[in-house]
Amino acid sequence: MPWFKNLIKISKTITNQSSSYKSITPLASPLLAQFLQFTKQYSTNDHVVGLEATKSDQKPRIVVLGSGWAGCRLMKDIDTNIYDVVCVSPRNHMVFTPLLASTCVGTLEFRSVAEPIGRIQPAVSTQPASYFFLANCNAIDFDNHMIQCQTVTEGVETLEPWKFNVSYDKLVIASGAHALTFGIKGxxxxxxxxxxxxxxxxxxxxxxxxxxxxxxxxxxxxxxxxxxxxxxxxxxxxxxxxxxxxxxxxxxxxxxxxxxxxxxxxxxxxxxxxxxxxxxxxxxxxxxxxxxxxxxxxxxxxxxxxxxxxxxxxxxxxxxxxxxxxxxxVGPSPFVNSLDIPKAKGRIGIDEWLRVPSVQDVYSIGDCSGFLESTGRQVLPALAQVAERQGKYLASLLNKVGKEGGGHANCAQNINLGDPFVYKHLxxxxxxxxxxxxxxxxxxxVSSFFFTSIFLFFLLRWCLDRALTYFNHTPSYLLLISPTSINIE
Ligand SMILES: Cc1cc2nc3c(=O)[nH]c(=O)nc-3n(C[C@H](O)[C@H](O)[C@H](O)COP(=O)(O)OP(=O)(O)OC[C@H]3O[C@@H](n4cnc5c(N)ncnc54)[C@H](O)[C@@H]3O)c2cc1C
Missing domain, CATH: 3.50.50.100 (FAD/NAD(P)-binding domain)
Structure with missing residues (x-):
């Protein structure tokens, strides 16, 4: 808490001293400007820290929990002319998991399999009311359309974790799954x-x-x-x-x-x-x-x-x-276990439109969700291809809802959602x-075209592996690899 107050003080000082703000390097200024806006807005009231509910004349806010396959695919396609996007995740990048094993032995470099969130959805670092927060969501108040978060300060010994709230119009839970250990000691x-x-x-x-x-x-x-x-x-x-x-x-x-x-x-x-x-x-x-x-x-x-x-x-x-x-x-995470909503095999129970039917304006996609028994569908496997397609489908559904005036909280009841989500395993x-x-x-x-595609995929991957090893393109300052970023090349 003291660190946050200090930052607020500093940010106020900087805001008042416009000349010193202008002297900040171009690299730092967009990030700082974004932070200043957040603190300026909420430092006026010591008791409320976070983002309040939107008003009817403001853009509705979509809050996305998680920056994995599902959350990132959704954010990529969300129409930011309709919605402000707030992503809360303990990771500031998406991981291209199918190629992760190759980085362990140096076939690929780490930067080649991680994409910063700001690149996937630039609005979170450029638009005034869209944000990425490096934090975990700890609890959800479904009745009041609000989530409670705690910052991730792992590896930064001088900072205490800090709690804040974010109100949502639409909430997408895409927080993934946890590695199973079956309680085996050690x-x-x-x-x-x-x-x-x-x-x-x-x-x-x-x-x-x-x-x-x-x-x-x-x-x-x-x-x-x-x-x-x-x-x-x-x-x-x-x-x-x-x-x-x-x-x-x-x-x-x-x-x-x-x-x-x-x-x-x-x-x-x-x-x-x-x-x-x-x-x-x-x-x-x-x-x-x-x-x-x-x-x-x-x-x-x-x-x-x-x-x-x-x-x-x-x-x-x-x-x-x-x-x-x-x-x-993988299995359900402690966060998913803690949510008091119907589950499907331990995952968050969803209907055919990927909604969490027991609560308003909440959706869930990817490894953390599964179709409820009442839908007559099977819980889908924990795969990137499921998560990615659910993210794409839900973005288009939410864009449609927003266009038809249902973007704000409790406003989508009478909107036709269109076709339900259908998964075809490739x-x-x-x-x-x-x-x-x-x-x-x-x-x-699939046809022989698919086999040809697989062959081409491998050929391409072989070339890419080699090319990426030499031309890693993601600037490392955009990635925060916790708990510590080490150079072992
Ligand atoms: C090494 C490896 C290889 C794989 N290979 C393949 C493959 O070849 N093909 C395939 O289809 N699938 C593959 N998978 C599976 C695939 O990666 C997952 O199915 C996919 O990542 C699921 O996407 P997701 O968005 O649901 O979850 P994730 O990608 O796990 O993302 C979850 C996100 O939520 C965040 N989060 C967690 N808790 C919270 C919280 N409390 N609040 C906010 N955010 C939170 C996490 O930090 C993360 O950003 C592989 C997985 C691994 C680990």
Whole structure:
């Protein structure tokens, strides 16, 4: 709280001293101007901090929780002539998750898979009443159309987290899902997840550190093997793709650049059931053979306990490791669990128009939502292709509602929403290293054009991987990679 008051004081001083404000560099001024506007508006009343409800002569406000696939696709298409957009998220960028595994081993650079929110929806950094707030939403007052947020100050020891409220006309909950750990002891403390850019940075840092430490004189054979044992738990698409990337890295880079220790490094993939259980049987067999050929050891087992240097399986086997990556699927986040609204398999229950039917003006998309049983539809898989299409659909629905005068709170009851959302699965794909991939098209009706597209996608990706490594285009000052941004290149 004191830091915020100080900032308000500073901002008032700067506003009064117009000459000093003009002297601020062009880079800093738009951001500062945006901040000044927010504080100026609310510093007049010490008790109300946040954005109040809009008036009927103002643009209605859409509040989007989350900056992932769903939230960003929605924001990209929202008509900012109709709405002001406020995005609340603990992350100031979107992560292109399908390529995240490639950044762990340096095939791609981190900046190539992260896009700043201001680029996706420029209004949040240029328009007077649209904002991006680096914060978590902690609670929603559905009756009063208001959310409660808390700033993210991780890594900034001098700042206390600060609470503020934001009123909404339309609320879109797109806060994603959380990694599942099944309550297994030691996972949160010792394993690394693969969901965010800072996770990929951590994995790359540990991998390189272990490669270098294992080459130091005096390290025992046993310790070398442990340091260079990379264990992946979870044989879904993410675990398999990451194992494939690691084996490529070992075959190419480690053999060339860390030749002294090349015979000590190994990858083990532990899965309780079948790997890639959602894929066709023949594809699973193919993936198993390819991974084994690339040197990945596949172990069927159930992790019982994770210690700092070893995993203990339910049959008592000890698996020493130097790097442990945990990828056993996703489930509802504590925030979603805390919301007192009907759920579908733990996710926020929605109807065919992606509305949360028990409350007014609230919608939910992406991994955090699922169709209610009453809709007669299945809960859709937690996939980017679902989240992206829901975001696109909802943006067009909300634009239509806004155009027809239903943008403000409690004003859309009599508006025809048009066709409901329909999801068509285009197929699943998982890369398994060495530029090989599995494409499962069982649920989709596609022509040979699609196969050609897949081939072209891989060709393009191969070229892009190489090009992006040399020409990373996103200026790093636009990205805030928490908890700390480290340079390990
Ligand atoms: C490594 C990896 C690879 C993947 N590969 C594929 C693939 O190839 N194909 C595919 O279809 N899918 C893939 N997925 C799944 C896909 O990424 C997800 O289904 C998709 O990200 C879901 O989008 P979303 O917007 O619902 O959630 P997310 O993308 O997870 O975004 C959620 C957002 O909400 C924010 N948030 C969380 N809590 C709060 C809060 N309390 N308040 C405000 N904001 C909050 C988060 O910071 C984040 O910005 C992959 C996932 C991973 C991790």
């Amino acid at each position: 996972v949160n403390e010792h394993a690394t997840f693969l969901r965010e850019v800072h996770h990929a940075q951590e994995i790359r840092r540990k991998l390189l550190l272990n490669l270098m430490l294992s080459d130091v004189p005096g390290v025992s054979e046993e310790e070398k093997r442990r340091l260079l044992h990379c264990v992946v738990v979870g044989g879904g698409p993410t675990g398999v793709e990451f194992s494939g990337e690691l084996s490529d890295f070992i075959l190419k880079d480690v053999h060339q650049r860390y030749a002294h220790v090349k015979d000590y490094i190994h990858v083990t993939l532990i899965e309780a059931n079948e790997i890639l259980s959602s894929f066709d049987d023949r594809l699973r067999v193919y993936a198993t053979n390819q991974l084994t050929k690339s040197g990945v050891r596949l172990v069927r087992g159930l992790v019982q306990h994770v210690q700092p240097d070893k995993i203990i399986l339910s049959d008592g086997t000890n698996v020493p490791y130097g790097l442990l990556v945990w990828s056993t699927g 197929g699943s794909m998982a890369t398994i290293g060495r530029y090989k991939a599995l494409v499962d098209l069982r649920e989709s009706k």
